[in-house]
Amino acid sequence: MKAVSLSRYLIEEQRAKGKIPADLRLLIEVVARACKSISSAISKGALGGVLGNVGTINVQGEAQKKLDVLSNEILLEANEWGGHLAAIASEEMDDPHPIPHRYPKGEYLLVFDPLDGSSNIDVNVAVGTIFSVLRCPEGVTEPEPEHFLQPGVRQVAAGYCIYGPSTILVLTVGDGTVMFTLDRDLGSFVLTQDSVRIPEDTAEFAINASNARHWDAPVKRYVDECLAGKTGVRGKDFNMRWVASMVADVHRILTRGGIFMYPIDAKCRDKGGRLRLMYEANPMALIIEQAGGAAHTGYERILDVQPLGLHQRISVILGSKHEVERVALYHREPQ
Numbered sequence: 001m002k003a004v005s006l007s008r009y010l011i012e013e014q015r016a017k018g019k020i021p022a023d024l025r026l027l028i029e030v031v032a033r034a035c036k037s038i039s040s041a042i043s044k045g046a047l048g049g050v051l052g053n054v055g056t057i058n059v060q061g062e063a064q065k066k067l068d069v070l071s072n073e074i075l076l077e078a079n080e081w082g083g084h085l086a087a088i089a090s091e092e093m094d095d096p097h098p099i100p101h102r103y104p105k106g107e108y109l110l111v112f113d114p115l116d117g118s119s120n121i122d123v124n125v126a127v128g129t130i131f132s133v134l135r136c137p138e139g140v141t142e143p144e145p146e147h148f149l150q151p152g153v154r155q156v157a158a159g160y161c162i163y164g165p166s167t168i169l170v171l172t173v174g175d176g177t178v179m180f181t182l183d184r185d186l187g188s189f190v191l192t193q194d195s196v197r198i199p200e201d202t203a204e205f206a207i208n209a210s211n212a213r214h215w216d217a218p219v220k221r222y223v224d225e226c227l228a229g230k231t232g233v234r235g236k237d238f239n240m241r242w243v244a245s246m247v248a249d250v251h252r253i254l255t256r257g258g259i260f261m262y263p264i265d266a267k268c269r270d271k272g273g274r275l276r277l278m279y280e281a282n283p284m285a286l287i288i289e290q291a292g293g294a295a296h297t298g299y300e301r302i303l304d305v306q307p308l309g310l311h312q313r314i315s316v317i318l319g320s321k322h323e324v325e326r327v328a329l330y331h332r333e334p335q
């Protein structure tokens with residue numbers, strides 16, 4: 001069978017279903033091209049002089065890695081001149097990046113976490129880029145932060161690129177979730193999985209167990225039941241995995257099922273959670289739902305949450321549908 005490149009996939013989707021307008025297709029291709037550059041920089045490791053910190057703190061209050069800054073620059077430079085965007089927001093920047101006046105503006109807003117899981121860079125564990133595309137509200141020519149504050153259901157595309165043993169681009173344009181693998185010889189992303197489906201049931205969970213003493217009762221109940229295994233109410237043994245790169249944990253779930261939790265707890269309650277709604281939770285929630293999974297805060301569907309701030313944090317519980325529903329049920333039941 002002939003290899004289907006990302007460009008061909010997008011053009012055929014556009015032709016067959018009219019799903020992807022030409023400018024959205026070009027925008028996705030530009031993001032994918034930027035991801036190839038990031039992949040190349042990451043793969044050089046110490047030889048490229050890209051490991052370690054820069055010595056600055058980002059808007060999230062975290063020490064910036066050299067690769068955080070480089071990935072952010074690569075994505076900004078690649079995307080600002082194409083004419084498809086009205087503005088760009090990045091997890092690494094306080095305010096949206098306006099499109100310079102010398103370039104034409106388009107009708108989309110691009111939101112990204114340039115390098116998720118960056119604490120894993122220096123130990124050579126998979127990291128990734130997460131992105132989300134929204135429509136710029138009609139008539140707005142100079143987008144302000146409030147124009148980005150749209151619930152996740154309004155995303156017109158979302159994806160991530162995982163830089164692991166291979167570089168894989170996972171994408172949804174609201175018509176299922178698909179995966180492309182970077183063919184380094186050809187320099188292009190090739191479709192390697194159409195119609196990704198997450199099993200509804202699982203016996204694998206992912207949570208940072210060092211936070212156990214901070215968890216709320218519903219999360220504690222769920223994890224305790226998993227740990228009790230065959231002898232407990234679940235009647236089966238569970239496995240636990242935690243990469244500490246959301247892209248890698250989500251990628252495992254798309255590949256073989258599972259549940260990922262970074263719930264609100266006593267440690268992060270004042271911030272509203274640990275992970276960011278716009279840069280991490282929303283794009284991942286769309287990808288997961290489009291693959292048949294579920295994504296919840298414990299109290300509501302993530303994609304329905306009305307964002308109140310660009311850098312808002314949120315509770316995240318996503319993955320195999322029946323498990324996510326069980327955790328949501330525990331949040332509704334009196335403990």
Ligand SMILES: O=P(O)(O)OC[C@H]1O[C@](O)(COP(=O)(O)O)[C@@H](O)[C@@H]1O
Pocket residue numbers: 062113115116117118119208244245246247262
């Ligand atoms: O350090 P912890 O508690 O394991 O957190 C890991 C989580 O933080 C993240 O790395 C996000 O943080 P960064 O975007 O700052 O890398 C997620 O990818 C991951 O799930």
